[in-house]
Amino acid sequence: MNYEAVIGIETHVELLTHSKMFCGCPTDFGADPNTNVCPVCLGLPGALPVPNEQAIHWTIALGMALECSIAPHSVFHRKNYFYADLPKNYQISQFDLPLCVGGHLDVDGGTGERRVGITRVHLEEDTGKSTHLGGSGRIHDASGALIDFNRSGIPLMEVVTEPDIRTPEEARAYAQELRAIVLALGISDARLEEGSLRFDANVSLRPEGSTTLGTKVEVKNMNSLRSLQRALAFEIDRQNGVLAAGGTIAQETRHWDEAAGRTESGRGKEESSDYRYFPEPDLVPLEVGPELLARLRAGIPELPAVRRERYMAAGLDATAARTLVAGDLSGLFDDAVAAGAAPRAVANWLSGEVTAHLNRTGTDAADLTLDGAGLAELVEMVDSGEVSATAAKDVLAGVLAGEGTPRKVAERRDLLQISDVGALVVAVDEALAAHQDEVARIRGGDARLVGFLVGQVMKATGGRADPQAVDRLIRERTGA
Amino acid sequence: MDPADLSIADAAERLRAGEVTAVELLAAVQRRASMTEAILHCYLTIDRDGAAAAAEAADAALARGEDLGPLHGIPIAVKDNMVTRGVETTCSSRILSGWVPPYDATAVERLRRGGAVIFGKTNLDEFAMGSSTENSAYGPTRNPWNPDRVPGGSSGGSAATVAVGSAFGALGSDTGGSIRQPAALCGVVGMKPTYGLVSRYGLIAFASSLDQIGPITRTVADAVTLFEVVAGHDPSDATSYRGEFPDPRAESGRGVAGLKIGVVRELSGDGIDPGVLSAFRATLDALAAAGAEVTEVSLPSTEYALSAYYLIAPAECSANLARFDGVRFGLRLPGDSVEQLMSASRRDGFGPEVTRRILLGTYALSAGYYDAFYGQAQKVRTMVIEDFSRAYRDVDVLVTPTSPSTAFGVGEKTADPLSMYLSDICTIPSNLSGDPAISVPVGLDGADLPVGFQILAPALHEAVMFRVAEEVERLVGFSSRPALATSEGAA
Numbered sequence A: 001m002n003y004e005a006v007i008g009i010e011t012h013v014e015l016l017t018h019s020k021m022f023c024g025c026p027t028d029f030g031a032d033p034n035t036n037v038c039p040v041c042l043g044l045p046g047a048l049p050v051p052n053e054q055a056i057h058w059t060i061a062l063g064m065a066l067e068c069s070i071a072p073h074s075v076f077h078r079k080n081y082f083y084a085d086l087p088k089n090y091q092i093s094q095f096d097l098p099l100c101v102g103g104h105l106d107v108d109g110g111t112g113e114r115r116v117g118i119t120r121v122h123l124e125e126d127t128g129k130s131t132h133l134g135g136s137g138r139i140h141d142a143s144g145a146l147i148d149f150n151r152s153g154i155p156l157m158e159v160v161t162e163p164d165i166r167t168p169e170e171a172r173a174y175a176q177e178l179r180a181i182v183l184a185l186g187i188s189d190a191r192l193e194e195g196s197l198r199f200d201a202n203v204s205l206r207p208e209g210s211t212t213l214g215t216k217v218e219v220k221n222m223n224s225l226r227s228l229q230r231a232l233a234f235e236i237d238r239q240n241g242v243l244a245a246g247g248t249i250a251q252e253t254r255h256w257d258e259a260a261g262r263t264e265s266g267r268g269k270e271e272s273s274d275y276r277y278f279p280e281p282d283l284v285p286l287e288v289g290p291e292l293l294a295r296l297r298a299g300i301p302e303l304p305a306v307r308r309e310r311y312m313a314a315g316l317d318a319t320a321a322r323t324l325v326a327g328d329l330s331g332l333f334d335d336a337v338a339a340g341a342a343p344r345a346v347a348n349w350l351s352g353e354v355t356a357h358l359n360r361t362g363t364d365a366a367d368l369t370l371d372g373a374g375l376a377e378l379v380e381m382v383d384s385g386e387v388s389a390t391a392a393k394d395v396l397a398g399v400l401a402g403e404g405t406p407r408k409v410a411e412r413r414d415l416l417q418i419s420d421v422g423a424l425v426v427a428v429d430e431a432l433a434a435h436q437d438e439v440a441r442i443r444g445g446d447a448r449l450v451g452f453l454v455g456q457v458m459k460a461t462g463g464r465a466d467p468q469a470v471d472r473l474i475r476e477r478t479g480a
Numbered sequence B: 001m002d003p004a005d006l007s008i009a010d011a012a013e014r015l016r017a018g019e020v021t022a023v024e025l026l027a028a029v030q031r032r033a034s035m036t037e038a039i040l041h042c043y044l045t046i047d048r049d050g051a052a053a054a055a056e057a058a059d060a061a062l063a064r065g066e067d068l069g070p071l072h073g074i075p076i077a078v079k080d081n082m083v084t085r086g087v088e089t090t091c092s093s094r095i096l097s098g099w100v101p102p103y104d105a106t107a108v109e110r111l112r113r114g115g116a117v118i119f120g121k122t123n124l125d126e127f128a129m130g131s132s133t134e135n136s137a138y139g140p141t142r143n144p145w146n147p148d149r150v151p152g153g154s155s156g157g158s159a160a161t162v163a164v165g166s167a168f169g170a171l172g173s174d175t176g177g178s179i180r181q182p183a184a185l186c187g188v189v190g191m192k193p194t195y196g197l198v199s200r201y202g203l204i205a206f207a208s209s210l211d212q213i214g215p216i217t218r219t220v221a222d223a224v225t226l227f228e229v230v231a232g233h234d235p236s237d238a239t240s241y242r243g244e245f246p247d248p249r250a251e252s253g254r255g256v257a258g259l260k261i262g263v264v265r266e267l268s269g270d271g272i273d274p275g276v277l278s279a280f281r282a283t284l285d286a287l288a289a290a291g292a293e294v295t296e297v298s299l300p301s302t303e304y305a306l307s308a309y310y311l312i313a314p315a316e317c318s319a320n321l322a323r324f325d326g327v328r329f330g331l332r333l334p335g336d337s338v339e340q341l342m343s344a345s346r347r348d349g350f351g352p353e354v355t356r357r358i359l360l361g362t363y364a365l366s367a368g369y370y371d372a373f374y375g376q377a378q379k380v381r382t383m384v385i386e387d388f389s390r391a392y393r394d395v396d397v398l399v400t401p402t403s404p405s406t407a408f409g410v411g412e413k414t415a416d417p418l419s420m421y422l423s424d425i426c427t428i429p430s431n432l433s434g435d436p437a438i439s440v441p442v443g444l445d446g447a448d449l450p451v452g453f454q455i456l457a458p459a460l461h462e463a464v465m466f467r468v469a470e471e472v473e474r475l476v477g478f479s480s481r482p483a484l485a486t487s488e489g490a491a
Helices: A053-065 A168-185 A225-244 A290-298 A304-313 A318-326 A330-338 A343-361 A372-383 A389-400 A406-412 A421-434 A436-443 A449-460 A467-478 B008-016 B022-040 B048-063 B106-113 B156-164 B180-186 B220-230 B274-289 B302-323 B338-349 B352-365 B371-394 B417-424 B428-433 B462-476
Strands: A003-014 A076-080 A090-094 A100-108 A113-125 A129-133 A144-148 A155-161 A197-207 A217-222 A252-257 A262-265 B043-046 B075-079 B117-122 B169-174 B189-192 B212-217 B260-264 B293-297 B397-401 B437-444 B450-456
Touching: A003 A168, A003 A225, A053 A100, A053 A113, A053 A155, A053 A168, A053 A290, A076 B302, A090 A113, A100 A168, A113 A168, A168 A197, A168 A225, A168 A304, A168 A318, A197 A225, A217 A225, A225 A252, A225 A262, A304 A318, A304 A330, A318 A330, A318 A343, A330 A343, A330 A372, A343 A372, A343 A389, A372 A389, A372 A406, A389 A406, A421 A436, A421 A449, A421 A467, A436 A449, A436 A467, A449 A467, B008 B022, B008 B220, B022 B043, B022 B048, B022 B075, B022 B117, B022 B156, B043 B156, B048 B117, B075 B106, B075 B156, B106 B117, B106 B169, B106 B220, B117 B156, B156 B169, B156 B180, B156 B212, B169 B180, B169 B189, B169 B220, B180 B189, B180 B437, B180 B450, B189 B220, B189 B462, B212 B220, B220 B437, B220 B462, B260 B274, B260 B371, B274 B293, B274 B397, B274 B437, B274 B450, B274 B462, B293 B371, B302 B352, B302 B371, B302 B417, B302 B428, B352 B371, B371 B397, B371 B428, B397 B462, B437 B462, B450 B462
Parallel strands: A217 A252, B075 B117, B075 B169, B260 B293, B260 B397
Antiparallel strands: A003 A155, A003 A197, A076 A090, A100 A113, A113 A155, A129 A144, A197 A217, A252 A262, B043 B117, B169 B212, B189 B212, B189 B437, B397 B450, B437 B450
């Protein structure tokens, strides 16, 4: 029997607010342990939460970007469970009245576009971080633990999809598109390696054509787009194997082991948790009025899907448009085009050399020392023949190495083409004088040797001569 | 007259007249405390050094011409469930034994800014759960009128210290009557403000949607003063009132002629002790004679209010008290795992009443029971609010006895939680509705124990509540003091 995978994804997005969700502590990553803390995020007796308005507004903005309905009345709840890195032993989260419900996102995993339903987007607070000492570093054989509460209370947005995803590729495309939207909104740095975007997936299989859901397995610990895709591919294979062997799928949580390339069952039996949710009495309900909605809607920037369409209308192919948007290169692209450069030339540079540079160095578009004006200048220099196509790659490398604008780099690295006829005439005449036999054979009708002479001039000028101009001069002088 | 027996208003006046200093006022309450603490145990901590420094600073400021307001230089006590920077705060619980907070509650900070001298931290029922101050891990407080009796609770230490004169005023907290009932049982004034008027930041939460800090004083005027100092919007408390702050003195001095006073039928007959009822009715007669229109009003939902309260408050407390786990502060017992450490610390750290309410609340919130218990209780809460607003269409204020009985014997009700819970039957409805209420002493029963008269008003209408309270105080003229407050009594 053939089985179809049914996948739903929960994404936690750490917001880029300056202060935490319910107190004024800073949210900087990498501060010394327990320095970004106060009575509120340490859960000291008597401390009370005050919600971060920016975080609420950004959650609504994401909801709008995902075409959700924004609840006019929404409520924070307490989610009760005892855990050492959860200082109050309850998490302030949202339960049956989240800020955003019922949206969708269209994604293409290579088999055509699919509409992924968004169940809800809600807001909650992050926990602290435990470090286990001794043993293997895992909790069960640790001799002690240290807790850092710097992360405690950082605003965390949770985006939950309907079980609408069918393949690991679609899952990846969904995650990538969500990340692009979050970046376009400027609400998170979306750095996967720092955990600002974390994915959990629910996976089940069912016979193709069936509409009932199979037993689901929750897969956790995927911290890159690639590991999300790999983990789901593994898990679908694993479940297929179990079913093919006549077995049944156990409802459980499995952890993705990136190094081993497999999902591992969590230890022990799954306990069904009762979080005893109830409305957080320290906070008043959130009332979102039409004026705030209008203001937030007006602030939504161009979203990735619309941007890709605009790029394709400007003559880019779908792949280039996707690369620019997904790689967060749209800003550079738009700036360069606004500075007068041809869209396709700009897109070629960005999706080619620049993307290769980012992949090679593992850096983000935000870290580039290239700006839109510089990119336009480079395109202009190639168009006008100031640099050759080959030399232009060196110019770009210089710009990306922080050596300055393209023109400065070309000058410093001596990469400008010699288009000055006077200078070229001297070089051409020198070459003709040095190769009189070849000149005589050209005059005798063997025009193929023109290319040889052009090569000689290029060699003598260190490749900086404009080859077309050289070719023209040689032909004039030899009558070829 | 011993300065310890002055009202805040009189002490403040003499301070400014140069007849007494803040240091002398502090010495007076210290003397009174040293005479009475061994019997009463109002305090868990007396901050001698902090208070002495504050009193000296207050005198120096006055000498420079800096006047911080009506509490400047006045010794005030604070219930030990409000955090005080650098001074141990335990909530009368073993689980917080030795915990020294790194910050001040907003109400405490406002006292300090107003120049008050914070004398010490008063005893309470553990985490404010109780009606007799017997549920304290550090021993009970006793009633200054008769040390064989309880002072009420949970703010029993605050009420007793004000009654006996070892503080000029005190802050209490009121979740179901914890200011008003002990004030009634100790013969002093106790007021619960409209929910949201006094910041809860730094008040160690029992039940967040019901808790409110308020004053305990010997006169109504002093209650207004103390209330005004601690009240006001606080950006650190999301439930803090944001609107225009109502002037509590707006109706002062107008008397009660023409005011409509509603007697709550369900809370002023059956179940109320005869001694309480007779003082209550005498007060009604005096109000009527002064021109008030006294009518009877029905609040049918009060029948269910106590049950609803004992679901909502424990439910909230079960979460509020989850943070006491031995991990970051307070008592920590060893364990082989963090779960063992937490459960051992909590088992040892919490007393039986707190444990009972945490279990009750955990149960009420559990899957499958939520709707029947917590959900149903919230519906009752809505009914109570509707009952009140219906009643306030016809009357300006409502009145009841503050508590069904006067001070009961130490140990009398500890074995029977339900009978203990019933002593809050008259006070709980206004916590559920969030409305203000005040208890004013109106006489003594046959056993020479004080009786409290409760005045309730609509939310934000403190002004009319205080107006009636000051008139009750004037008409009844309750001026008795507990024997312990006189030198003969203490000797």
